[in-house]
Amino acid sequence: MSRLLRLSFAVLFWLTACAPVAAPASPTAPAALRQIRLPMGYIPSVQYASLYVAADQGYFAEEGLQIEFDYSFETNGVQLVGAGELPFALVSGEQVLLARAQELPVVYVMAWFQKFPVAVVARASAGIAAPSDLRGKKIGVPVLEGASYIGLLALLEAAGLSPEDVTLEVVGFQQVAALEAGQVDAAVVYSNNEPIRLAAQGQQLSVIQVSDYATLAANGVLTNEATVAREPDLVRRFVRAMTRGVQAALADPEQAYAISKKYVEALKDDAVEKQVLAATLDLWRADRIGLTQAAAWENMQTTLLDAGLLAHPLDLSQAFTNEFVP
DSSP states (O other): OOHHHHHHHHHHHHHHHHSOOOOOOOOOOOOOOEEEEEEOSSOSOGGGHHHHHHHHTTHHHHTTEEEEEEOOTTOOHHHHHHTTSOSOEEEOHHHHHHHHHTTOOEEEEEESOSSOOEEEEEEGGGTOOSGGGGTTOEEEESOSSHHHHHHHHHHHHHTTOOGGGSEEEEOTTOHHHHHHTTSOSEEEEETTTHHHHHHHTTOOEEEEEGGGTOOOOOSEEEEEHHHHHHOHHHHHHHHHHHHHHHHHHHHOHHHHHHHHHHHOTTOOOHHHHHHHHHHHHHHHOOSSTBOOOHHHHHHHHHHHHHTTSOSSOOOGGGTBOOTTOO
16 A cells, blocks of 8 residues: 555544544433413312323323322412413302303303212111102201202202202301201211212211212313314314323223322221212213213203302303313
C-alpha cells in the first residue's frame, strides 16, 4: 500500500472517530393526563367500586384522564358543573331536573345505577311489608329533599298515599339509630347499605325497595351543555372509562373488592362489605351499561310535579342524552 493511500485511510479514520455521535432517538414522552376533580356525594365506600376499578386498572389513564375523587360534603357538584367550573359530577336523577328548573344548563350523560337505590326499612314485627302498610306510620327521613325523600314520595304515590297519610320525622342521617330506638316505625335508607348492616347486627327486617314499585332516573354522570358542545370527545372518553369500570366490577366482584380496599381504609368487615358490593352490583346491571330510559325521566318529573318541587314540566330531551353511551 502506497504512503499516500495509507495517509488517506488514516485521515478517514480520524474524521470518523472525531465525528459527533448521534444521540439515540428518545421515546415519545407520554401526553400529560387531564386532571378531573369528581364530586362523589358520599364518603369513600365500596359502593364506588366501579370507579376504583377504572382508576386502578388504567381505564381512565388510557382515555388521557386522571381522576381526583372529591368526597367533601361541602362540595355542590351540581352547582359547580352547572357553572362550568367542573366538567363532571355524580348525581341522582332528581337533582338534574331541579337544577334545570333553576336554569342551570346541566345534562345527564350516563346512567350509573339502573335502579333507584332507595328503600324503606322496618322491623319485621312492625307489619310493614308493602307501601300501603305505611299509612298512619311514623317514617324517618334524612331531610325533606334529595333522593331519599323523592324515593319515599314515589313509593307513597304507588300505594295511592300522600305525605299527609303518614307522619314524616326528619332525623338527619340517623335513620338507623332512630329505628333502633323506636323513634320511628320505618326509615328511608339506601337499599344497598343500611339494610345489610342492620341485618348483620341480627335485626329481623322488612325492606321495601322503591325500584320494585317505581322506575325513576337514578344516579349517574352529570356534565353541562358547554362541555357537550365544545368537548364531546372528553365526555365520550370519561363515560367509556366509567362503563369499562362497571363491566369489570360486574365480571369479577372479588377483584373489584380487592381494588376497593386500596381506596377505602374503612373496609374492615369483609363479609358485610362484600354484601354491600353485591347489592350495589345489582343496581348497575343492564343489557347496555350506561343507557338511561326516557320513561324513568318522565316518572321522575311526574313525582317532582306532584310534590310541588317543579312548577311546570321541563323539556326532558335537554336533560339527558344517550349519545355518549358506548
